[in-house]
Amino acid sequence: MSKERVENGDVEIREVWASNLESEIYVIRNIVDDFPFIAMDTEFPGIVIHHTGDLQDVADTNYQYVRANVDRLHLLQLGLTFFNAAGSLPASPDSGRPVTGMDFKRNKEEGVDAKLFAELFTPSGTVLDDSVYWVAFQSAFDFGYLLKILTSKPLPETREGFLELLHKFIPLLYDIKRVIHLNDNFHGGLNSVATSLGVERVGIAHQAGSDSFVTAQVFLKLRGHRFGTGSVEDYVGLVFGLDAETAQIFSNKSRKEEGFPATSSSRYRS
Secondary structure (H helix, E strand, O other), rough: OOOOOOOOOOEHHHHHHHHHHHHHHHHHHHHOOOOOEEEEEEOOOOOOOOOOOOOOHHHHHHHHHHHHHHHHOOOOEEEEEEOOOOOOOOOOOOOEEEEEEEEOOOOOOOOHHHHHHHHHHHHHHOOOOOOEEEOOOOHHHHHHHHHHHHHHOOOOOOOOHHHHHHHHOOOEEEHHHHHOOOOOOOOOOOHHHHHHHOOOOOEEEEEEEHHHHHHHHHHHHHHOOOOOOHHHHHOOOOOOHHHHHHHHHHHHHHOOOOOOOOOOOOOOOO
């Protein structure tokens, strides 16, 4: 089984290719009940459609922007980090070391086939289950690409249809950017928030497996904070930019950066 060795020899990020996909899905099946929190990160080519027209509802405009790009492009990497409510990580079945992330690769030679991934991943216990929690940062594109792969279809035509499908596959989700957007203590992208919380990275930045681990650690740190009159749990199911409260922020940022996120890594800028 292929593994990426990181600087800290006590942990590992597991690389997943076509050759070991089935065995890694088997690992997921065996750990998800005990580690029902899944932090996700994706890497994708960037943006090819910069403007899709303005609708009356800004959140609808934002969704059409996401949809237009997701439907035309293909995911490069999917990173997943499994953990439990206490922040513990599963042990590698090979080395016994904590697994900080699973990095699903896609390329022409050895990459994971999207259709086979969907066939194996959908019944793995990770989706369509209201006891599993998904966590991401500024997640409209992340969940868009994931749904596109799992359904083997273009995204739904409307924002309402997308959110309905998303909540069917992933009943419990947290978008960290949506949680923190009104908190004066946290600004910028994932890297900036992680730094302010004292989260240390394992692995290489802008690799999906490593970024999913940072996402998990940020989420765990934030669970102890109050946001307005509520807590992190009050934001379950909300996706940054696709609700009325954050739609204009998403839209303004997209215009400013001429196609937010201009690359898959723009979410992590300070």
